[in-house]
Amino acid sequence: MNQTLLFLIPLLPLACAVLNMLFGMRLPRLVAETLAVSGVAASFLLTLLFWGYADGAGTHALLGTWLPVGDITIPFALHFDALAAPMTLMVTGVATLIHLYAVGYMHDEEDYARFFGLLNLFVFAMLAIVLADNLLVLFLGWEGVGLCSYALIGFWYQKSENARAGTKAFLVTRVGDIFLAAALLWLFALTGTLEIAAINARAASFAPEVLTALTVLLLLGACGKSAQLPLMTWLADAMAGPTPVSALIHAATMVTAGVYLLCRLFPLVSLSPDGMAAIAVVGALTALYAATCALAQREIKRVLAYSTMSQVGYMFLAVGAGSVAGAMFHLLTHAFFKAALFMAAGCIIHLAGGENDILRMGGLFKRGPRELFWVFLAGALCLAGAPLTGGFFSKDGILLAVYTQGTPLFLALWGIGLLTALLTAVYTFRLVYLVFAGEPRGHGHPHDLPLLMRRPLWPLALLGLCGGLLNLPPLVGGHEWLTHRLGTLAGREILAGHSIEWALAGLATGLVILGWGFARWRYGQFRGEQENRASRFLLLGWRADALVDLLFVRPFTAMAGLCAIGCDRALVDATLDGLARQTTACGERLRGLTTGRVSTYLAGFVWGFLIILGWFLLALVK
């Protein structure tokens, strides 16, 4: 087989997106939906087919030249290696299941062609990020996912708050994109190439402070896309989009693009200890921040959004601790169980008749379909990190990597990670109890769930539960398949004694049980939620929106007002308007002279003649 066939993986979804966007509304609905699903499914099968290409140093595929500028050419090239292959498989696999779910979810939607076109386009852009061989192709995908995310958050744009949420996501991620673009240009100036492998190879020759600055720029870029501090305000609002979009873009794939970027450039990033510490600090603080916010949220999807932010924070922490394998492991398991949780949340909202306030739900265990409960519980156990689930092993791996760094800073971050694990268990089980336990508190009447909305949940929940097999530590008889598969890309090797590993695993288990116990005590019987200052503070996400408003939006608006009124209107407009007014007044006065009467004009002639005559006479006299 030809390596160029690798291009089929991203291009099939693109082709389906274009077809759906151009002709989707003219095709029968079934054809449009089949097209969307089959494009992604075909990519998934192709990834499996080409799996062997990722062996060793991976395979390089070249489609053509994109930008020939002087003696530099930027090609359309893909790099399919051990880091990209699992990510591609995850993206296409999860996307296939979510597309299937979306067919059921969007059953009554009129505008299905736009939806499926954008969803397919998103998969293309995400695959461009994952498979990119040079940073410009990656940036193309990076902007592409941003665009699709914007368009899909505001999919129901008739409600202006949805459109506003889309704009907010677009603008906040754009701040991060600027930093990424700056890093790209700097790297290009330093190396004269944008090829990822070449940059990684030459990174060792950069000055240490340049490396740190580059790492911080890349980190800020990644923060925008992955909703990390300080660019995290958009993710919770992004839940305004349809649930399949939340599951695909804002849980499983796009928000992990930042982690993937840092993993891709890990050889560069890892050379700067300060940069690594910054990544770890950002990750740990975001994990804690988002976990506290999730404790007080009332909308089911916002709880999940904050938990996503928190889990992505763990991934950043893993990268900062030097464990690419740990980050990728958590990325994969998180994608499975969080997609399952989101899709189950979509089913729950559907069953509750559009209600998404968990305080007005309840009783779904008795009333709803039992399978929904089991799927949601499976996802929740993974999220909380209950022993032997995928989330347990991946989170444990990260905490172990952080602990083995050993410096005081990393020990403090480890403490934050443990605290976050406890909070995660609390808010996860709070969600489960509020939704499923007790008697129904809402007025929703049970609907039937379409089969397409139920079936895709199972494989994801199973993958989440069994995700630990991907990278099972030797402690419990595993071979760390993912770490071996990544080989040289796996980052720092984690060396720890068995006793420490057992102790950490026991600690994590204890925290989960503690969190579960607390949630059971507090939310086992619904007692209402009394609102106080602390819970309002957390509900509003530490008032981060108000802070951004105060620090940036209001000064910006004031500045704009100053420019508009003080500069534009008072100076520029006033000058031009004044000139125009003076000219008009002058013309008005002069207008009186043209009476239209011949006699006036003749008199004018004569006076002019006399003046000229007088002038000549005067000249003659002199």
Add this chain to the structure above:
Amino acid sequence: MIVPFAHVLIFAAILFTMGLGCVLARRNLIMILIGVEIMLNAAAVALVGGSAYWRQVDGQVFVVFLMAMTSAEVAISLAMVVYLRRRRGTLEADRFDGLRG
């Protein structure tokens, strides 16, 4: 030359001024046209005087042209006077102020 050239020029100047005065002072279109004719004739007198003084025939040739031109001008302008009178019912020059700004 019996009449001194200066007298001819003074006479032409007086004639011209009278014509001009007529054009400026009168409001009737026909009277204004008559004033214009007088001014043209004043110019013709000056030309003939100059021709006699310098013994050159050019001035007289000019006067012949002037007469032809004047008759053409009178033909056109009287036609317009008739037309305007029919159309607006008046020959008052100040009533024709369609070009007022």
